[in-house]
Amino acid sequence: MRSGEEESAQSGAHGEKEFRHAPVLCKEAIDFLAVRRAGTYVDATVGLGGHSIAIASRLGREGTLIGFDKDPVALEMARQRLAAPEGRGEDWPKIELHHASFAELAVKVGAGVADGVLADLGVSSMQLDDAGRGFSFQADGPLDMRMNPHAGLSADQVVNQFGESDLADLIYEFGEERRSRRIARAIVRARPIKSTAHLAQVVSAAARPMNPPKGKGIHPATRTFQAIRIYVNRELEDLRALLEAAPRVLTPGGRLVVISFHSLEDRMVKDALREGARSGIWEPLTRKPVIASEAETAVNPRARSAKLRVAERRASGGEAGRRQTRFQQ
Numbered sequence: 001m002r003s004g005e006e007e008s009a010q011s012g013a014h015g016e017k018e019f020r021h022a023p024v025l026c027k028e029a030i031d032f033l034a035v036r037r038a039g040t041y042v043d044a045t046v047g048l049g050g051h052s053i054a055i056a057s058r059l060g061r062e063g064t065l066i067g068f069d070k071d072p073v074a075l076e077m078a079r080q081r082l083a084a085p086e087g088r089g090e091d092w093p094k095i096e097l098h099h100a101s102f103a104e105l106a107v108k109v110g111a112g113v114a115d116g117v118l119a120d121l122g123v124s125s126m127q128l129d130d131a132g133r134g135f136s137f138q139a140d141g142p143l144d145m146r147m148n149p150h151a152g153l154s155a156d157q158v159v160n161q162f163g164e165s166d167l168a169d170l171i172y173e174f175g176e177e178r179r180s181r182r183i184a185r186a187i188v189r190a191r192p193i194k195s196t197a198h199l200a201q202v203v204s205a206a207a208r209p210m211n212p213p214k215g216k217g218i219h220p221a222t223r224t225f226q227a228i229r230i231y232v233n234r235e236l237e238d239l240r241a242l243l244e245a246a247p248r249v250l251t252p253g254g255r256l257v258v259i260s261f262h263s264l265e266d267r268m269v270k271d272a273l274r275e276g277a278r279s280g281i282w283e284p285l286t287r288k289p290v291i292a293s294e295a296e297t298a299v300n301p302r303a304r305s306a307k308l309r310v311a312e313r314r315a316s317g318g319e320a321g322r323r324q325t326r327f328q329q
């Protein structure tokens with residue numbers, strides 16, 4: 001088994017590039033899952049496999065890990081990392097990986113099968129750090145932002161083809177950006193916008209406050225990039241589907257652990273668990289979200305915005321679990 005240090009700092013090769021992704025709140029998430037050797041656990045967001053390896057290491061050969069990721073590159077890297085390590089070949093769980101959205105959880109996993117479901121939402125450091133994927137305003141790259149580069153609209157289509165008011169609505173709704181109208185107007189005027197650096201420059205010029213607060217604020221393009229990424233990847237629709245499916249796929253006593261990175265996601269998780277508690281589906285195990293320690297954020301700044309919430313599937317409440325929950329997207 002890997003040491004804790006190695007487990008929390010994965011590295012790997014993708015072409016000539018080397019990527020790292022330290023799994024956020026890993027110990028806390030795995031402790032909450034309370035992994036049993038013979039259990040079945042779902043990692044809904046395998047990424048580079050950091051959390052998955054930690055789960056697999058606690059399972060025995062009778063156990064199963066089911067993983068999902070929309071990103072075929074990440075999933076292939078995780079597949080290699082999740083091969084049985086030396087000395088555990090006889091005692092390594094069954095690994096079942098799906099190149100699919102976790103919105104398909106209920107279909108792929110089935111009812112009452114999982115002892116735990118983990119979702120570590122958003123994008124991985126690998127996706128952010130690879131300029132060619134177009135997620136980041138820190139490095140220049142093509143406007144893409146798709147977790148699955150083979151499906152759906154790219155950021156280029158949204159930025160260069162959407163009408164000004166649709167663009168403004170999207171930036172307001174998914175980026176919670178007050179200057180959305182001004183930004184949308186600037187984008188439309190600057191078309192064609194062909195790269196992330198170009199978009200960041202146009203948005204920054206439009207979004208910069210007249211009197212910026214002293215000290216370190218977020219980059220003025222942060223909210224707009226977040227909004228386009230959420231839209232392109234249908235992130236909130238998928239999360240809604242995951243939250244509806246989780247009570248169905250979990251066994252009674254099984255746990256749902258969700259790590260979110262922005263307020264739209266966290267609010268959705270909080271509301272779903274609260275509503276589920278009212279209708280007898282969930283027993284919430286975290287009254288307030290668990291956040292990363294100073295020690296973790298010092299080595300992994302991405303952990304700063306992470307919020308972890310956990311709920312346990314109650315034995316009753318099955319019918320209520322099939323009811324539609326109310327969400328806004």
Ligand SMILES: C[S@@+](CC[C@H](N)C(=O)[O-])C[C@H]1O[C@@H](n2cnc3c(N)ncnc32)[C@H](O)[C@@H]1O
Pocket residue numbers: 021022023024044045046047048049050051052068069070071074100101102103120121122123124125147235238239
């Ligand atoms: C924060 S990373 C997960 C990192 C992972 N826990 C690790 O330790 O390496 C999120 C991953 O989830 C994937 N993802 C995001 N939304 C998804 C969805 N709806 N369905 C499947 N995968 C998704 C992304 O492609 C990304 O690889």
